[in-house]
Amino acid sequence: MTPDEFRENGKKMIDWIADYYEQIEKYPVLSQVQPGDISCQLPEQAPEQGESMSDIMADVDRIIMPGITHWQSPNFFAYFQSNSSFPSILGDLLSSGLGVQGMLWATSPACTELETRVMDWLVDLMGLPEHFKSTDSGGGVIQDTASSAALAALLAARERKTNYRSHQTGDTAGLVAYISTQTHSSLEKGVKIMGLGTDRLRKIAVDPRFAMDPLELEKQIVQDLAAGMKPFFVCATIGTTSSNAVDPVRRIGEICQKYDLWLHVDAAMAGSAALLPDYRHYFDGLELADSYAFNPHKWLFTNFDCDCFWVADKAALIKTLSILPEYLKNEATEQGAVIDYRDWHIQLGRRFRSLKLWFVLRHFGAEGLRHHIRQHLELTGEFVAMVQSSDDFELLNQPPFNLVCFRHKAGNTFNKQLMDTINRTGRLFFTHTVLNEQFWLRMSIGQTQTELRHLKDAWQLITQQAKTLPLPPEN
Numbered sequence: 316m317t318p319d320e321f322r323e324n325g326k327k328m329i330d331w332i333a334d335y336y337e338q339i340e341k342y343p344v345l346s347q348v349q350p351g352d353i354s355c356q357l358p359e360q361a362p363e364q365g366e367s368m369s370d371i372m373a374d375v376d377r378i379i380m381p382g383i384t385h386w387q388s389p390n391f392f393a394y395f396q397s398n399s400s401f402p403s404i405l406g407d408l409l410s411s412g413l414g415v416q417g418m419l420w421a422t423s424p425a426c427t428e429l430e431t432r433v434m435d436w437l438v439d440l441m442g443l444p445e446h447f448k449s450t451d452s453g454g455g456v457i458q459d460t461a462s463s464a465a466l467a468a469l470l471a472a473r474e475r476k477t478n479y480r481s482h483q484t485g486d487t488a489g490l491v492a493y494i495s496t497q498t499h500s501s502l503e504k505g506v507k508i509m510g511l512g513t514d515r516l517r518k519i520a521v522d523p524r525f526a527m528d529p530l531e532l533e534k535q536i537v538q539d540l541a542a543g544m545k546p547f548f549v550c551a552t553i554g555t556t557s558s559n560a561v562d563p564v565r566r567i568g569e570i571c572q573k574y575d576l577w578l579h580v581d582a583a584m585a586g587s588a589a590l591l592p593d594y595r596h597y598f599d600g601l602e603l604a605d606s607y608a609f610n611p612h613k614w615l616f617t618n619f620d621c622d623c624f625w626v627a628d629k630a631a632l633i634k635t636l637s638i639l640p641e642y643l644k645n646e647a648t649e650q651g652a653v654i655d656y657r658d659w660h661i662q663l664g665r666r667f668r669s670l671k672l673w674f675v676l677r678h679f680g681a682e683g684l685r686h687h688i689r690q691h692l693e694l695t696g697e698f699v700a701m702v703q704s705s706d707d708f709e710l711l712n713q714p715p716f717n718l719v720c721f722r723h724k725a726g727n728t729f730n731k732q733l734m735d736t737i738n739r740t741g742r743l744f745f746t747h748t749v750l751n752e753q754f755w756l757r758m759s760i761g762q763t764q765t766e767l768r769h770l771k772d773a774w775q776l777i778t779q780q781a782k783t784l785p786l787p788p789e790n
């Protein structure tokens with residue numbers, strides 16, 4: 316493809332994407348295809364001859380689009396959203412266009428220096444602890460996902476606990492990590508990947524609000540110490556996946572300090588709320604954390620993938636992950652004058668992710684971002700009021716952030732049927748969780764284009780469908 320052909324096709328692609336967003340509400344939110352429906356339309360072999368962009372795009376429309384679940388639809392309320400915005404898409408496009416690989420400062424200085432600056436900006440914008448800044452003992456890095464950030468935290472915690480010997484000897488004897496029964500599964504996966512075995516992972520009980528019980532945590536640590544184990548890591552969550560519960564970070568942090576454990580705080584989705592000063596009390600105690608992660612690719616209008624990860628002591632992370640083979644040696648690294656982000660995460664190569672985040676921060680401005688986040692929180696309040704207005708439905712709690720957990724009073728089977736029936740209509744997409752053996756419907760409200768009318772339509776559909784479904788015999 317020549318630059319002129321790229322120009323022409325690129326313009327068409329931008330038009331295609333703009334049209335898509337204009338028409339997004341016409342698509343069924345949840346893809347309606349069955350397993351194999353897409354692959355059976357794709358040739359068994361890759362094409363021998365090159366094909367035209369117009370043929371390729373025709374197949375996007377014909378084959379690919381029916382198999383898309385429309386995450387950017389304003390009627391998408393499932394899981395946690397992964398919202399996007401036009402400035403972010405443009406930043407991502409520019410990153411692809413430049414095609415740089417920012418593994419070292421030297422391989423593209425702007426890739427490193429912009430990332431450092433953007434991460435320092437966020438510390439101020441979100442009222443995070445000052446020592447997370449690159450100019451202090453800590454620093455921030457953009458990772459692909461919160462899962463990778465948690466793994467990096469686990470590894471640094473292991474190394475710190477073993478005086479940075481575990482990576483040499485492979486000795487992990489007695490190490491024990493602590494999460495709650497509500498912590499995201501990525502932590503359990505991280506423990507598996509680091510080779511500890513899930514018998515070294517303690518799932519601490521939660522209180523009636525589904526937040527980790529610090530008394531239970533301390534009891535378990537004391538018991539493990541008495542048994543000769545080596546407690547080394549705790550993950551606290553601000554905004555758990557099932558119900559958005561907030562673990563008591565300060566109390567957990569104090570326990571971590573008392574027994575010398577690494578505290579990682581996961582605020583993958585709810586982290587964006589820290590933009591609003593009146594929501595900062597949920598983040599109380601964060602200065603006791605050794606590491607902290609939140610995902611702009613969830614609720615900060617930044618395309619997947621983009622996870623912001625900070626550490627209080629960058630030396631601990633770098634000592635854990637640094638390896639310098641001959642072929643990567645360069646003057647800037649050897650002088651120690653620069654950050655080489657390859658030492659801050661698992662993989663070597665890295666995309667220029669800070670570009671899209673920089674575009675978002677500059678396009679919206681802090682004021683614009685605060686406005687949109689607050690609007691989502693207000694919409695959440697509106698939806699809560701709708702649920703409360705019905706005698707047939709109940710709320711799990713007053714949601715701290717933008718996730719509403721609610722259920723029809725007719726029981727688990729009925730709620731599952733209700734959700735499946737509605738999702739099959741394609742008019743909206745929402746998902747569920749199970750808490751205390753009860754099936755709860757979840758509405759995660761944070762799509763970039765979601766307005767009050769979408770929530771009113773959703774509620775009307777939910778209540779209408781509930782009236783048409785047969786009630787189970789126990790009712």
Ligand code: PLP
Nearest residue numbers: 395460461462499501556581583
């Ligand atoms: N932590 C929490 C609280 C989450 O809800 C999720 C995903 O929804 C994750 C971590 C994992 O996020 P990622 O997909 O960025 O690894």
